[in-house]
Amino acid sequence: MLEAILFALPILTALLAGIQAIRTRSLIRSALWLAGVSASIAVLFYMLGAHQVAVIELSVGAGLVTVLFVFAIGIAGAEIQPQRPIVPKTLAWVLILVAILLLAGFALPFATTVQHSTEPETTSVFWQQRGLDVIVQVVLIFCGVLGLLGVLAEEKAPLDQPMVDEIAAERERDLRNLEYQSSQSMVSSQQGQTR
Amino acid sequence: MNPTTLKLCLMAVLSLVGIGLYGLMICRNLIKMVIVLQILVKAAALGLILAGQMSSQINLGQSLGITVIVADTIVAVVGMALAVQVQRRLGTLDVDALSSLRG
Amino acid sequence: MTYPSFLWLIALPLVTAPLVYLAGRLGKRIGQRVLAQGAAIASLLAAWMPFILASVELRIYGPHSFAAEAISLRLDGMGLLLAGLSLGLGTLVVLFSGSYMANEAGEEKYYAMLVAMIGVMIGLGCTGDLFNLWIWFEAMAVSSYLLVAFYRDQPASLEAGIKYLVQSAAGSVLVLLGIGLVLSQTGTLDLMEILTIAETSPLMLAAGALFLIGFGVKTALVPLHTWLPDAHAQAPSGISAMLSGVVIEAGMIAMLRSLLALTGVESLWGPLLMGFGALNMLAGNLLAFGQKQVKRMLAYSSLVHIGYMLVGLGITFYAGESGGAQGGLFHMLNHGLMKGMAFLAAGTLLYALHLSLGDHKPLLIADLAGAAKRYPIAALTLSLAVLGLGGLPPLAGFMSKWQIFVAGFETHNAWIGALVAFAALNSVFSLAYYAPLVNAVYRLEPSESVLSGKPLSGLMKVPLIVLGLATVAIGIWPALLDWLTVPAGATVLVGLGG
Numbered sequence: 001m002l003e004a005i006l007f008a009l010p011i012l013t014a015l016l017a018g019i020q021a022i023r024t025r026s027l028i029r030s031a032l033w034l035a036g037v038s039a040s041i042a043v044l045f046y047m048l049g050a051h052q053v054a055v056i057e058l059s060v061g062a063g064l065v066t067v068l069f070v071f072a073i074g075i076a077g078a079e080i081q082p083q084r085p086i087v088p089k090t091l092a093w094v095l096i097l098v099a100i101l102l103l104a105g106f107a108l109p110f111a112t113t114v115q116h117s118t119e120p121e122t123t124s125v126f127w128q129q130r131g132l133d134v135i136v137q138v139v140l141i142f143c144g145v146l147g148l149l150g151v152l153a154e155e156k157a158p159l160d161q162p163m164v165d166e167i168a169a170e171r172e173r174d175l176r177n178l179e180y181q182s183s184q185s186m187v188s189s190q191q192g193q194t195r
Numbered sequence: 196m197n198p199t200t201l202k203l204c205l206m207a208v209l210s211l212v213g214i215g216l217y218g219l220m221i222c223r224n225l226i227k228m229v230i231v232l233q234i235l236v237k238a239a240a241l242g243l244i245l246a247g248q249m250s251s252q253i254n255l256g257q258s259l260g261i262t263v264i265v266a267d268t269i270v271a272v273v274g275m276a277l278a279v280q281v282q283r284r285l286g287t288l289d290v291d292a293l294s295s296l297r298g
Numbered sequence: 299m300t301y302p303s304f305l306w307l308i309a310l311p312l313v314t315a316p317l318v319y320l321a322g323r324l325g326k327r328i329g330q331r332v333l334a335q336g337a338a339i340a341s342l343l344a345a346w347m348p349f350i351l352a353s354v355e356l357r358i359y360g361p362h363s364f365a366a367e368a369i370s371l372r373l374d375g376m377g378l379l380l381a382g383l384s385l386g387l388g389t390l391v392v393l394f395s396g397s398y399m400a401n402e403a404g405e406e407k408y409y410a411m412l413v414a415m416i417g418v419m420i421g422l423g424c425t426g427d428l429f430n431l432w433i434w435f436e437a438m439a440v441s442s443y444l445l446v447a448f449y450r451d452q453p454a455s456l457e458a459g460i461k462y463l464v465q466s467a468a469g470s471v472l473v474l475l476g477i478g479l480v481l482s483q484t485g486t487l488d489l490m491e492i493l494t495i496a497e498t499s500p501l502m503l504a505a506g507a508l509f510l511i512g513f514g515v516k517t518a519l520v521p522l523h524t525w526l527p528d529a530h531a532q533a534p535s536g537i538s539a540m541l542s543g544v545v546i547e548a549g550m551i552a553m554l555r556s557l558l559a560l561t562g563v564e565s566l567w568g569p570l571l572m573g574f575g576a577l578n579m580l581a582g583n584l585l586a587f588g589q590k591q592v593k594r595m596l597a598y599s600s601l602v603h604i605g606y607m608l609v610g611l612g613i614t615f616y617a618g619e620s621g622g623a624q625g626g627l628f629h630m631l632n633h634g635l636m637k638g639m640a641f642l643a644a645g646t647l648l649y650a651l652h653l654s655l656g657d658h659k660p661l662l663i664a665d666l667a668g669a670a671k672r673y674p675i676a677a678l679t680l681s682l683a684v685l686g687l688g689g690l691p692p693l694a695g696f697m698s699k700w701q702i703f704v705a706g707f708e709t710h711n712a713w714i715g716a717l718v719a720f721a722a723l724n725s726v727f728s729l730a731y732y733a734p735l736v737n738a739v740y741r742l743e744p745s746e747s748v749l750s751g752k753p754l755s756g757l758m759k760v761p762l763i764v765l766g767l768a769t770v771a772i773g774i775w776p777a778l779l780d781w782l783t784v785p786a787g788a789t790v791l792v793g794l795g796g
Contacts (some may be wrong), residue, residue, distance in 0.1 A: 004199045011207040018211060018234050022218040027226055034230050037211075041237045045260070048204070050244045053260040057240070061266055065271060066232060072275040073226060076282035084272050092220040100213040103504055104206065123459040126258040133262050133433050136421065139312055140437040143414055144269035146319065147444035151276040151459075162412035212475065219468060225460060232467050238473035246478035251486035264434050264475060270467050272328075273443050277460045277513055280450050 007047060014040040031069035037064035052122050208268050211238035223290045225278035229271050236267040301682040302364055304349035304424060306374040307381060311417030314341035315410045320405020322486065331405070335396050336765045341415065342389045342711030351383055353378055356785060360590040361792075363426060367752060370488065372426040374792075377786025380423035380551050382782055384544045388416040390761035391536040394642050398536060398649050408448060408534075415441040415540070419548045426488045428477055428556060432470065435552050439466045439516070442545060445537045446529045452658050458528035464766075465525045469515030475497055476508030476556070478615045492559040493793065502563040505664050509571065516549030519608075520577045523601055527585075530597035531660065535645020536595060542600045542641060543634035550607065550630070558793030561615070568616030572717055575608030579724040587731050591660040592644045595731060596637065596770065599687060602728060603633045609721055614790050617709045624787030631779060632694040639765035640683035646676045650751040663735055668744030673754060677739045679762040684732040686769050689725040694772035701776075715787040 017036035024030050038061035045054035120129070127134065215235035222228050240260045247256015282288050318337040325333025352373055355362070371463040381660035392412060394778060399405045418441055447459025481487060484495045497500055511522070518526045526546075530538045538674035557567050580599030589595035610626025613619075647669060686693035699721075706718030706729035772778055 001199070003197060004203055007200050011203060013208055014207065015214065018214045021230060021234065022214065022222065022227075025205075025228075027224065030227055030230050034233055037234055037237055041241055044204070044207075044241065048244055048248055050247075050257045051235065052246060052258065053240070053257045053264070056264055057237075057263055060268055061233075061237065065685075068272060069226070069230065070243055072279055076226060076279050076288060081215060089221060091219050093222075093260055096217045098346070100209050104209050118433060122254040122257045125254045125368075126261060130255075130258050130262075132369040132427075132430055133258070133368045136418075136430065136433045136437055137262055137265055139414065139418060140266055140433065140440050142316065143411065143418075143437060143441040143444075144273055146407050146411055146414075147273045147275050147440060148409070150444040151273070151280050153404065153448055155292075170224055172259060192547055193285045208475075208478075212471070215471075215786060216468070219464065228460075228464050232464065232471075235468060235471040239471045239478070242475050242478035243481070246482035251484040252481075252485065255487075256481075259477075262429075262433060266433060266440075267467070269440060270436070270463070273440065274460070274463050275465070277447060277463060279444070280447075281453070281456050281460065284451065284453055284456060 002109060010040040010043040010047070014044070027073045028070065031066055034069070035066040038065070126166045174188070201245070203250075204241070208238050208242045208245065209293070211235075211241070225281060225288045225290065226275065228290075229274040229278060231268070232274065233271055240264055258296065299560075302362060303348045303355060304377070304381075305371065305576075306348035306420045307345060307352050308371070308417060309752065310345045311341060311413050311420065313384060314344070315414035315417065317341070318413050319406050319410035321690075322409060326406065328619045331400065332396070334406040334409045334422075335392065338392045338413050339389070341413050342385065342392060345416075346386055346389075349381060349426065352381070353781070357781070361785075361789070368427075368487075369430050369531035370426040371421075371424050374787040374789045375782070375787070376554070376627070377420075379631065379649070379782050379786040380544075380548060381420040383547065383631055384416050384419040385542075387540060387543050387634055388412065389636045390638065390764060391539055391642070394539075394645070394758055395534070395536045395763045396757050398653070398758065399534065401654075402448070402534075403572070404448075407444065411441050412443055412540070415445070415545075415739035417543060422548055423551055426489050428480060428489055428492065428559065428720060430471055430487075431552055431555060432477060433491075435473070435516070435549070436470055437511070438545065438548060439463075439470065442541065446533045446541070448534050449532070449658065451690075452532070453685065454528075454658075455532035458525070458532035462525045462529045465515050465522070467667070469522070470511045471512075473556075476505040476512060479508070487613055488542070489555060489559040493562060494694065495558060496563050498563050503566070505569065506557060506564060508559045508617075509553060509560075510567075510574075513549050513553035513556065514574070516626065517546055517553055517580075518549075518601055518604055519574045520581045520601065521675070522677060523581075525580075527594050527597040528682065529693055530600065530641075531591060531593040533647060535641055538645070539641035541636040542597065543638040546600065546604060546611070547607075547630050547634060550604070554611065554790070557615075558790065561794050565616075567612075568612045571608045571612030571615055572714070573612075574607045574710070574721060575612055576717060577610060578602065578605030579602030580605075581720060581789060583724055583727050583731075586728070589755060590662050590664070592663055592666065592735070592774065593648070593661060595663070595735075596640050596644065597729075600633075600637060602724065603629065603637070603687070605724070606702060606721060607633070607701060609717060609791065610705065613702070613705050613709060613714060615728035615794065616714070617711070618791070618794055619705065620791045621705030621708065622702060623790035624783050625698055625705050627786045627790075628701055628776075628779065628783040629695075629698035632698045632769075635768055635772070636683050636686045636695055639679055639769065640687065642765070643676050643683060643762055647673060647751075649758070650676075650754055651747045654752040663738055664746045665745060666735070667738050667742035667748065669722055669738075669748050670740045671744050672748055672751065675759050675762060676754065679766045681736045681739060682766050683786055684735055684768055686733040686773070688729045690729075692773045694769045694776075697773055697776040717773040 018031045021030045021033035042054045042057040218231035239264045243259045244256045248255045302360035321337035322334030363370045418437045449455040488647050515522045586598035608628045610622045613622030686695040689696045706714050
């Protein structure tokens with residue numbers, strides 16, 4: 001019983017922070033509440049005996065992602081919006097509650113732990129046994145970075161591109177034409193005046 | 196770990212998923228949608244750790260958890276980039292501004 | 299230690315993708331913009347070699363696997379089919395993209411991402427581990443986000459990208475929960491082991507439902523399809539062809555793999571797949587019917603074709619005969635070819651009429667009036683593609699649909715008979731929106747936009763001609779692809795314990 005109460009603390013914090021992250025209207029606050037969810041989940045991980053993930057969750061989830069969010073909000077501007085939901089709120093609540101209760105009804109009575117033989121250390125599970133996951137993860141990171149570059153990069157045409165030279169030459173030509181025409185019209189108007 | 200605690204943690208996963216899905220339904224701000232997605236991902240990672248715990252393979256669970264956290268951080272970053280780009284082009288993050296594609 | 303050739307097939311595109319990017323950067327610097335495309339073509343052509351070896355090996359040795367510690371990669375009929383489809387269509391799309399993308403900034407990212415996506419899809423087809431399946435799936439999603447939102451100056455394509463991202467990320471979280479449930483009950487992630495260990499329990503039913511919904515977002519099962527028309531219509535046309543022809547099919551293969559591991563648990567999957575199939579056909583047809591934009595119409599028609607495939611696969615899940623799955627997977631190939639051709643042909647016209655003139659307006663059916671007079675090849679292949687999709691006899695689409703229908707009637711089940719009849723009706727109904735397109739292209743007088751369009755480059759026509767010939771050839775001689783579809787159909791049966 002004592003253990004359950006001990007576990008309930010981070011769980012409740014996580015849920016509260018999650019609700020707050022959705023309810024608050026300021027984006028920055030929302031991102032900070034997300035960091036709260038992350039931190040309490042990390043505590044929970046630690047209590048469940050998953051020490052490495054706890055560390056990673058704390059540094060990546062609560063740290064890095066929050067910084068990135070704050071950064072993105074800084075660029076995009078923290079506009080505060082009225083909450084006009086896409087789906088009516090009550091409908092959303094009812095839908096979600098039904099789905100969750102169904103799942104819970106299925107899942108909870110069968111939740112038991114099974115005893116297996118001892119298994120190797122996390123590092124060896126991660127790097128060796130599931131090494132292929134790591135490789136695919138590298139591919140995923142490559143795609144993600146490329147995607148980030150593709151979406152965000154400011155495309156200023158590099159100066160050594162032939163296109164740019166062409167455009168510059170064209171503009172030069174146009175400018176000269178314009179000068180020539182204006183000087184011509186000046187000349188003609190002056191001639192008109194002298195007549 | 197005793198059964199009560201286990202059930203408590205499972206309920207936590209389910210409630211977090213519920214909160215996340217609810218958030219996705221009502222949020223209109225693009226960056227906030229990405230934030231809500233992150234809540235969902237935390238729930239999934241917790242679920243995997245619990246699954247590892249339940250089959251007494253906590254290290255396998257940890258390995259999966261790390262992979263999930265890393266992979267979904269990348270997704271969140273790409274999502275944020277898209278949102279920022281929308282803000283640059285349209286000057287707003289409101290989903291309503293993006294309703295050119297109905298029907 | 300020897301490595302089977304299918305490993306090279308997976309690794310080659312993945313390893314060369316960064317090289318394609320570097321080649322593209324270099325090409326930009328020295329003013330040779332074709333370098334990125336050239337590198338992509340070289341990389342994909344190189345991958346054909348291990349593909350041929352792998353298919354020969356599959357023929358000789360049967361399905362074989364390679365164990366990388368706890369995770370096994372496995373080449374079987376379904377994996378080979380997906381590899382063939384993505385590699386085949388991918389090569390043609392890269393060829394096609396040459397002049398289509400020539401004026402776009404960041405084309406080196408486009409080609410690198412495309413090559414990486416092809417490699418990831420081949421890997422997704424070959425994995426034998428549930429969690430590894432998820433991470434391949436997620437990598438596929440991440441590689442397609444940029445491609446969907448490639449025109450990042452267009453609000454419409456940004457919206458399509460972000461809609462796609464949010465929905466598929468939510469779906470992948472549901473898949474993760476399902477994986478958690480399976481792991482907690484069986485203690486293993488290997489698909490084969492799960493098949494033998496898993497026992498009937500409500501938890502496993504919940505896991506299967508989560509897989510169905512989670513992967514269903516990518517496969518565009520009907521209530522979860524809302525991202526599809528936007529993404530398919532807004533992406534560059536080559537990517538539309540890839541998304542519609544291969545990516546949703548890869549999602550379906552992932553769904554099949556995970557559900558097949560749970561077949562011992564529950565007999566409900568067959569009826570569920572067939573039910574979603576019926577829903578997809580009906581909704582897809584109704585939505586496609588009123589469309590004025592060509593690419594949106596084609597996107598909605600993908601829903602219909604996913605429906606046919608689901609019906610075929612559902613028949614096998616239900617009745618345990620390989621005919622339905624074989625037909626469904628055959629239709630997957632044919633749909634890839636025909637829809638790829640349709641999107642590429644629509645893409646050439648879109649390029650000629652709008653993009654090359656610098657506007658990003660959508661291609662309307664009205665724009666195509668009389669296009670046959672100025673663009674005979676694009677018009678012919680577009681018509682061939684939509685008529686094949688509609689299921690007109692001597693074309694590929696008819697053959698695979700026919701195979702599904704026959705398999706349905708052979709079950710001698712009244713419900714399945716009715717479902718198949720419904721599918722046939724839908725197939726006829728789909729002509730109601732395909733026929734006006736052909737009519738507009740051939741019978742009407744040329745419209746203003748056709749008359750003011752730019753001429754097409756020769757290289758763009760090559761993929762169209764190849765796909766057109768393939769569609770006709772498969773339609774006349776469907777046994778041409780038996781070497782791909784028969785082992786793939788057998789894979790489904792192995793999963794079902796037959």
